[in-house]
Amino acid sequence: MATGIPQRNEYNKSIMGQIKVLDQNMVNMIAAGEVIERPASVVKELMENSIDAGATKITVSIEDGGRKLISVGDNGCGMDAEDLARAFESHTTSKIRTTEDLRAISTLGFRGEALASIASVAQVRAISRAKDSLTANCVEIDCGDKGSISPCSADYGTTIQIRDLFYRLPARRKFLRTANTEMGHIVEQFTRIGLANNKLDLMLTHNGRELYRLSGSESLRQRIAELFSSEISENLVEAESDEKQMHIFALLGTPGASRTSNVFQYLFLNGRFIRDKFISHAIKEAYRGSLEPDRFPVIFLFIQLPYEDYDVNVHPTKIEVRFYNANLIHSQILGCLREKLLGTDLQTAARLPATTGQSAGVREGAARSQKIADAMAEFFKKHKPIKEQQIAYSVERIENLNDKRSTPDSKFLQIHDSFIIEQTDDGFVIVDQHALHERILYEDLSRRISAGKLESQRLLIPESFEVTDAQLDALRTNANLIELLGIELVPFGPKTMAIQAFPTLLARAASVDFVRDLTDLLTDKAGELDPERLLDEVLNLAACKAAIKAGQKLSNSEIVQLLADRQRTECASRCPHGRPTTIKFSISELEKQFKRT
Numbered sequence: 129m130a131t132g133i134p135q136r137n138e139y140n141k142s143i144m145g146q147i148k149v150l151d152q153n154m155v156n157m158i159a160a161g162e163v164i165e166r167p168a169s170v171v172k173e174l175m176e177n178s179i180d181a182g183a184t185k186i187t188v189s190i191e192d193g194g195r196k197l198i199s200v201g202d203n204g205c206g207m208d209a210e211d212l213a214r215a216f217e218s219h220t221t222s223k224i225r226t227t228e229d230l231r232a233i234s235t236l237g238f239r240g241e242a243l244a245s246i247a248s249v250a251q252v253r254a255i256s257r258a259k260d261s262l263t264a265n266c267v268e269i270d271c272g273d274k275g276s277i278s279p280c281s282a283d284y285g286t287t288i289q290i291r292d293l294f295y296r297l298p299a300r301r302k303f304l305r306t307a308n309t310e311m312g313h314i315v316e317q318f319t320r321i322g323l324a325n326n327k328l329d330l331m332l333t334h335n336g337r338e339l340y341r342l343s344g345s346e347s348l349r350q351r352i353a354e355l356f357s358s359e360i361s362e363n364l365v366e367a368e369s370d371e372k373q374m375h376i377f378a379l380l381g382t383p384g385a386s387r388t389s390n391v392f393q394y395l396f397l398n399g400r401f402i403r404d405k406f407i408s409h410a411i412k413e414a415y416r417g418s419l420e421p422d423r424f425p426v427i428f429l430f431i432q433l434p435y436e437d438y439d440v441n442v443h444p445t446k447i448e449v450r451f452y453n454a455n456l457i458h459s460q461i462l463g464c465l466r467e468k469l470l471g472t473d474l475q476t477a478a479r480l481p482a483t484t485g486q487s488a489g490v491r492e493g494a495a496r497s498q499k500i501a502d503a504m505a506e507f508f509k510k511h512k513p514i515k516e517q518q519i520a521y522s523v524e525r526i527e528n529l530n531d532k533r534s535t536p537d538s539k540f541l542q543i544h545d546s547f548i549i550e551q552t553d554d555g556f557v558i559v560d561q562h563a564l565h566e567r568i569l570y571e572d573l574s575r576r577i578s579a580g581k582l583e584s585q586r587l588l589i590p591e592s593f594e595v596t597d598a599q600l601d602a603l604r605t606n607a608n609l610i611e612l613l614g615i616e617l618v619p620f621g622p623k624t625m626a627i628q629a630f631p632t633l634l635a636r637a638a639s640v641d642f643v644r645d646l647t648d649l650l651t652d653k654a655g656e657l658d659p660e661r662l663l664d665e666v667l668n669l670a671a672c673k674a675a676i677k678a679g680q681k682l683s684n685s686e687i688v689q690l691l692a693d694r695q696r697t698e699c700a701s702r703c704p705h706g707r708p709t710t711i712k713f714s715i716s717e718l719e720k721q722f723k724r725t
């Protein structure tokens with residue numbers, strides 16, 4: 129071939145043929161490629177070693193984003209001279225001895241690779257003093273070149289200093305980012321370890337400046353407030369369960385505090401930060417209907433499980449594990465979180481426009497609140513609020529309600545034929561009439577359908593509609609589901625069907641319209657969704673079609689009914705797609721805005 133590009137087999141000739149054993153330092157450097165990606169990886173490995181050594185206090189000092197110095201000091205069990213010499217050789221560990229031990233790993237480390245890897249790509253100085261020892265010992269290693277052990281003076285515990293990471297590997301050093309970016313990664317590792325070990329005193333400094341000083345006596349929530357913000361910490365609800373040898377403790381963010389990615393999802397398995405697609409899926413499912421599909425909740429999830437029930441030896445940095453019974457993990461987590469979320473009032477608190485020093489992050493919410501405030505001002509110019517006792521409503525309905533928020537002196541009004549404003553004990557709420565009614569119908573439909581077929585009404589004149597062969601097929605395959613909905617279809621000529629009966633609950637929807645959409649949905653999705661999901665989609669569609677629309681004027685009795693239904697409906701604060709139905713405004717917030725406090 130007449131080309132200047134050397135072909136693959138030409139290269140191969142020059143490098144194949146003679147197999148050599150790599151020297152130990154090369155082995156360590158290759159291992160370092162896997163385990164030590166950047167300064168943050170060093171911080172993680174060293175802090176984990178300190179925790180395994182039983183430390184109650186760990187101090188991390190960084191210079192220049194970890195490029196110049198990473199130092200981790202602890203008050204753990206320490207090492208004697210012999211262990212200190214051995215710790216930096218490859219495959220040396222005190223944590224496992226037999227293959228049996230591999231089956232139930234209770235320590236964070238066990239591969240015996242981290243210190244050897246780190247010492248092969250940097251200048252290292254380690255000082256350690258064992259618990260019962262009179263002196264400390266010190267050793268220095270320069271890119272795998274180990275000096276001799278010498279006695280020195282130091283406190284109990286271990287301090288390991290890493291200087292000039294990758295200094296003999298310009299290609300890898302080039303990949304390090306700015307000090308700020310590297311520091312961001314370090315803070316993330318520090319945060320994960322800090323959350324998993326909230327009984328430890330932890331400190332992190334950068335270029336001599338203290339970034340975090342966390343005390344082991346503070347609560348987990350306090351720690352979250354310090355590592356993130358008090359706003360995040362205050363808006364968490366707790367869920368806990370202890371079943372089937374699995375303990376789950378979760379701090380769940382409210383839907384209003386959701387994010388656009390899963391970076392605020394912290395999962396810990398027996399004190400180890402992990403990422404896991406089954407667990408992430410369970411979280412997503414638990415929030416289904418409470419969150420829009422492209423949002424992610426803030427969550428701190430702590431799982432305790434017998435060590436024998438999973439394998440940590442599947443990933444070099446151990447960020448992934450393999451569960452032996454992933455389905456059980458999934459269902460336990462889903463059950464625990466879902467139960468809590470369903471039983472909690474997750475109303476969105478309104479964010480009112482700040483009058484001064486408004487930050488970019490709240491602007492969007494502020495614009496929305498401003499629109500609502502404008503709409504209200506407009507309305508108040510034209511109307512006077514109606515007192516509920518002035519209007520007639522069906523008394524039997526209200527008598528059934530024992531909720532105190534529906535007392536006769538509650539006040540409400542409809543604005544723009546789309547929103548309802550209702551006074552509450554500590555302020556007022558604005559309700560999106562369509563979204564709320566959609567949720568109410570959805571819950572009603574789900575409840576009734578789980579008890580059997582929906583009640584239906586015969587149509588005086590059957591309504592017909594045309595179908596394609598594929599649609600006809602889909603209708604036949606899903607005949608049971610259609611019957612369950614209380615819809616009766618009969619053939620009505622070639623490629624035409626007629627609706628003979630239609631569910632009473634969906635009376636507001638135009639029957640042909642709904643059945644056409646239902647047919648489309650069954651044709652498109654029936655094959656790919658499991659029956660439970662399909663039913664859920666169908667109920668969503670039904671609720672949306674039959675719900676009161678935006679722009680629809682409601683009579684007072686309809687409003688009373690809607691607000692009363694809200695009180696008895698689960699998850700009333702979100703529509704089935706996860707959008708809020710209700711935004712609440714507190715008097716104290718209003719007073720603040722009007723500078724009354």
Ligand code: ADP
Binds near residue numbers: 236244
């Ligand atoms: P691993 O953690 O997988 O055992 P490492 O290379 O990280 O492997 O550490 C090797 C060994 O050095 C550990 O098993 C432990 O005995 C010892 N060691 C490392 N760091 C410390 C420390 N901070 N305090 C006491 N012993 C330590």
Ligand code: MG
Binds near residue numbers: 173176240242243
């Ligand atoms: Mg280790």
